[in-house]
Amino acid sequence: xxxxxxxxxxxxxxxxxxxxxxxxxxxxxxxxSIKTVSRVMNNEPNVREETRERVRCAALSLNxxxxxxxxSLAGSRSFMVALLxxxxxxxxxFAMHNGVVARLRRSGxxxxxxxxxxxxxxxxxxxxxxISTIPLDGVILTPPLCDSEVILSALExxxxxxxxxxxxxxxxxxxxxxxxxxxxxxxxxxxxxxQGHKDIGFVHGHPKHGxxxxxYEGFYQAMSDHGLVxxxxxxxxxxxxxxxxxxxxxxxxxxxxxPSAIFASNxxxxxxIMTIAQQMDIKIPDELSIVGFDDAPGSILIWPHLSTIxxxxxxxxxxxxxxLLDKSLEKKALELPFELIKRSSxxxxxx
Amino acid sequence: xxxxxxxxxxxxxxxxxxxxxxxxxxxxxxxxSIKTVSRVMNNEPNVREETRERVRCAALSLNxxxxxxxxSLAGSRSFMVALLxxxxxxxxxFAMHNGVVARLRRSGxxxxxxxxxxxxxxxxxxxxxxISTIPLDGVILTPPLCDSEVILSALExxxxxxxxxxxxxxxxxxxxxxxxxxxxxxxxxxxxxxQGHKDIGFVHGHPKHGxxxxxYEGFYQAMSDHGLVxxxxxxxxxxxxxxxxxxxxxxxxxxxxxPSAIFASNxxxxxxIMTIAQQMDIKIPDELSIVGFDDAPGSILIWPHLSTIxxxxxxxxxxxxxxLLDKSLEKKALELPFELIKRSSxxxxxx
DNA sequence: CTGAAAGCGCTTACAG
DNA sequence: CTGAAAGCGCTTACAG
Numbered sequence: 001x002x003x004x005x006x007x008x009x010x011x012x013x014x015x016x017x018x019x020x021x022x023x024x025x026x027x028x029x030x031x032x033s034i035k036t037v038s039r040v041m042n043n044e045p046n047v048r049e050e051t052r053e054r055v056r057c058a059a060l061s062l063n064x065x066x067x068x069x070x071x072s073l074a075g076s077r078s079f080m081v082a083l084l085x086x087x088x089x090x091x092x093x094f095a096m097h098n099g100v101v102a103r104l105r106r107s108g109x110x111x112x113x114x115x116x117x118x119x120x121x122x123x124x125x126x127x128x129x130x131i132s133t134i135p136l137d138g139v140i141l142t143p144p145l146c147d148s149e150v151i152l153s154a155l156e157x158x159x160x161x162x163x164x165x166x167x168x169x170x171x172x173x174x175x176x177x178x179x180x181x182x183x184x185x186x187x188x189x190x191x192x193x194x195q196g197h198k199d200i201g202f203v204h205g206h207p208k209h210g211x212x213x214x215x216y217e218g219f220y221q222a223m224s225d226h227g228l229v230x231x232x233x234x235x236x237x238x239x240x241x242x243x244x245x246x247x248x249x250x251x252x253x254x255x256x257x258x259p260s261a262i263f264a265s266n267x268x269x270x271x272x273i274m275t276i277a278q279q280m281d282i283k284i285p286d287e288l289s290i291v292g293f294d295d296a297p298g299s300i301l302i303w304p305h306l307s308t309i310x311x312x313x314x315x316x317x318x319x320x321x322x323x324l325l326d327k328s329l330e331k332k333a334l335e336l337p338f339e340l341i342k343r344s345s346x347x348x349x350x351x
Numbered sequence: 352x353x354x355x356x357x358x359x360x361x362x363x364x365x366x367x368x369x370x371x372x373x374x375x376x377x378x379x380x381x382x383x384s385i386k387t388v389s390r391v392m393n394n395e396p397n398v399r400e401e402t403r404e405r406v407r408c409a410a411l412s413l414n415x416x417x418x419x420x421x422x423s424l425a426g427s428r429s430f431m432v433a434l435l436x437x438x439x440x441x442x443x444x445f446a447m448h449n450g451v452v453a454r455l456r457r458s459g460x461x462x463x464x465x466x467x468x469x470x471x472x473x474x475x476x477x478x479x480x481x482i483s484t485i486p487l488d489g490v491i492l493t494p495p496l497c498d499s500e501v502i503l504s505a506l507e508x509x510x511x512x513x514x515x516x517x518x519x520x521x522x523x524x525x526x527x528x529x530x531x532x533x534x535x536x537x538x539x540x541x542x543x544x545x546q547g548h549k550d551i552g553f554v555h556g557h558p559k560h561g562x563x564x565x566x567y568e569g570f571y572q573a574m575s576d577h578g579l580v581x582x583x584x585x586x587x588x589x590x591x592x593x594x595x596x597x598x599x600x601x602x603x604x605x606x607x608x609x610p611s612a613i614f615a616s617n618x619x620x621x622x623x624i625m626t627i628a629q630q631m632d633i634k635i636p637d638e639l640s641i642v643g644f645d646d647a648p649g650s651i652l653i654w655p656h657l658s659t660i661x662x663x664x665x666x667x668x669x670x671x672x673x674x675l676l677d678k679s680l681e682k683k684a685l686e687l688p689f690e691l692i693k694r695s696s697x698x699x700x701x702x
Numbered sequence: 703c704t705g706a707a708a709g710c711g712c713t714t715a716c717a718g
Numbered sequence: 719c720t721g722a723a724a725g726c727g728c729t730t731a732c733a734g
Contacts, residue, residue, distance in 0.1 A: 020483055020486075020727095022726090022728085023727060023728060024727080032704080033704070033705045033706075034705090034706085034727090034728080034729095035704070035705055035706080035729085035730095036703090036704060036705075038728070038729065039703095039704090042729090045703095046703055046704080047703070047704080048704090051703080051704085063483065064483075065480060065483040065484050066484070066727080066728070067424075067484070067485075067486070067727055067728065068430065068484045068485050068712090068726035068728090069423045069424050069485065069486065069727080069728085070424055070726070070727035070729085071422045071727080071728055071729075072420045072710090072728085073418075073420050073421055073424055073709095073710045073711065073712085073726090073729090074709075074727075074729035074730075075710085075728075075729050075730080076709050076729085076730090078420065083464075090441040090442040090444070090445035090446075090648065091441040091442075093441070093445055093448075094441035094444055094445060095441075097444075097448075097464050097466065098466055101464060101465070101466055108484075110463050110465075110485065111463065111464045112461050112462065112463060112464075113434070113448050113452060113462045113463075113464040113734070114452070114461075115449055115452055123723040128414075129416060132371055132415075132416040133416050133417070133418070133419045134418075134419050134420065134461065135371075135418070137515075150476060161465065182585070204692075214374075242651075242652075261734090271652045273417065273714060275652075275654075278654055297441065297648075297719055298648060298649040298652040298653075299727080301593075301622045301626075301649040301652055301653045302649075302652045302653060302654070303626075303629060303653070303654060371711095373710090373711055374711060374712060375711080379726095383710090383720080383721085384720070384721045384722075385713095385721090386713085386714095386720070386722080387719090387720060387721075388722085389712070389713065390719095393713090397719055397720080398719070399719060399720090400721080402719080402720085417711080417712070418710090418711055418712065419712095420710090420711080420712085421710070421711035421712035421713085421726090422711080422712055422713075423712085423726090424710090424711080424713090424725095424726045424727065424728085425710070425711075425712040425713035425725075425726050426712075426713050426714080426726085427713085427714090514707085561715075561726055577713080
């Protein structure tokens with residue numbers, strides 16, 4: 001704090017709050033200009049080592065940390081990144097936060113948590129307000145917001161760098177981090193087929209999530225590659241929610257015939273189907289194999305444990321932040337590996 | 352942007368990025384001083400209605416939004432609040448984020464997500480760095496960080512307002528939002544007793560979480576109020592994790608005798624116990640009733656569905672933010688109601 | 703290698 | 719009811 005303020009405080013006999021030291025305090029103590037302090041704090045060249053050391057000492061003894069807001073206002077970086085999300089799966093969002101923060105923190109950046117409602121009529125206004133209020137250094141977008149034209153064009157108009165996680169629409173429009181969901185679904189389906197299943201049902205995910213489509217593609221491909229026919233009656237709509245899984249389950253089991261295996265586009269829907277199966281006394285996996293996608297925490301709670309695909313969410317988030325901090329202008333596309341996890345909800349089918 | 356900059360851009364023929372309008376632009380367009388614009392934007396009194404309207408028009412037509420960083424630097428508020436957490440339950444953290452943001456947004460505040468490791472040796476440095484880097488307007492602390500002396504004293508030294516969620520140590524040290532966990536545990540235990548259970552086991556939560564102790568207190572109270580004896584062999588340690596539930600389960604079922612009901616201090620541990628019970632072919636609820644605490648998403652996935660206590664996490668988070676924005680200096684203690692949820696993991700005990 | 707000056711976009715404290 | 723001046727704590731652009 002300035003000398004004047006110190007004096008005033010002393011005169012008034014106020015309990016001295018431990019006011020933050022500023023660049024002026026450090027400069028004064030080290031006997032240099034604030035520009036030199038700035039150079040040292042930013043690890044810029046052209047400072048004599050002795051001077052550098054003196055400034056470092058002064059900063060340390062005053063417990064000085066540059067004020068992020070002042071740096072932002074004067075400089076070209078805000079050290080703030082926002083994570084935009086509208087995803088109902090807590091474990092996914094949790095891992096996204098942790099992964100992004102893990103990378104940002106290493107570079108002194110901070111993360112703004114910005115949950116949004118994709119269907120809000122004023123989404124456009126909301127995103128523009130955010131952008132114009134805080135000069136963000138970057139934005140990370142998760143499905144389904146990563147495919148929101150309103151958001152993408154607002155970010156581009158404001159020239160804010162952004163990285164998309166698992167985008168579906170126009171993937172090369174921006175840098176992105178993703179895993180091969182189609183291939184994952186292909187492998188999962190192939191696994192079921194190898195187990196002797198031919199009559200395999202499928203439950204779609206939320207139509208606004210790109211993953212829904214990629215997963216169906218993988219399923220479709222595996223079925224045709226193996227010369228198997230997809231029964232349209234066994235392909236159900238879904239919303240990625242537990243409730244839509246319940247509904248799909250009821251629909252599946254209302255018919256006289258049913259598939260010997262079901263591929264649900266995510267775990268929550270698989271849980272719903274399993275609940276209905278249990279109610280109707282359909283034994284899993286003996287009478288019905290079932291698989292999901294995501295490896296949600298519940299997949300080892302439910303019985304039998306759910307075979308599923310594990311997404312490396314934490315890594316995906318970390319890498320998305322990495323790309324954002326790169327500052328290189330070229331667009332990047334980083335693919336991360338998935339993992340097929342075989343548990344007890346699947347078993348060989350005997351004809 | 353300033354006229355000079357506009358000119359330069361025009362001269363160079365640059366593609367004009369939609370640079371943010373500033374207070375100067377609005378003042379110029381409206382024909383008033385920037386101070387008047389400031390008054391209007393902050394809804395301060397002493398502006399003629401006509402002037403006010405003129406400024407509003409100008410701001411609207413320029414798409415002007417005050418720069419948060421500049422407001423922070425010049426003023427006394429940063430419009431930034433941080434949520435500090437080190438809690439492994441994704442659904443809890445997810446709901447905390449959503450609840451806090453829901454309230455903050457109404458007042459134009461933003462939320463920094465700051466996951467921390469309570470056991471980090473440099474937790475002290477981390478928190479001090481955060482505090483000195485960004486002048487936070489407030490902090491919200493969740494268990495177990497809400498009981499971290501290192502964090503609390505750092506916040507107090509920096510005179511940063513904070514609200515604690517469900518604190519255990521020295522609850523009146525700050526404003527807080529909580530539910531009556533003891534009473535919830537009391538009611539849950541009483542419910543089991545009413546069902547005819549007398550031999551009731553208990554699994555402690557993580558010792559660093561205050562909730563663990565309060566929940567045991569409620570259990571203890573209910574047992575003694577009903578003249579029932581607590582068998583020390585049936586009180587197991589736990590860590591709030593699924594794994595510690597598995598361990599508790601193994602320990603319970605290794606003995607010749609076991610309780611007819613078990614109260615696990617949270618759902619994840621209950622899930623672990625249920626897994627072991629299933630493996631050992633112990634029928635729930637016929638041979639063993641079990642209850643948890645939290646109403647985690649898995650509690651309706653597992654079979655049978657888990658009877659548990661629902662915490663109003665979203666509301667708690669919302670109210671914590673509300674108190675933070677209040678700015679009144681008095682400490683507040685807000686209690687929110689819980690809900691006892693009876694599902695199929697419990698049944699009457701017949702002697 | 704170092705510094706003086708100007709400025710980032712606002713609010714504060716004061717004057718009229 | 720309104721505004722001119724100073725300043726928040728830094729960085730930028732420039733000079734030496």
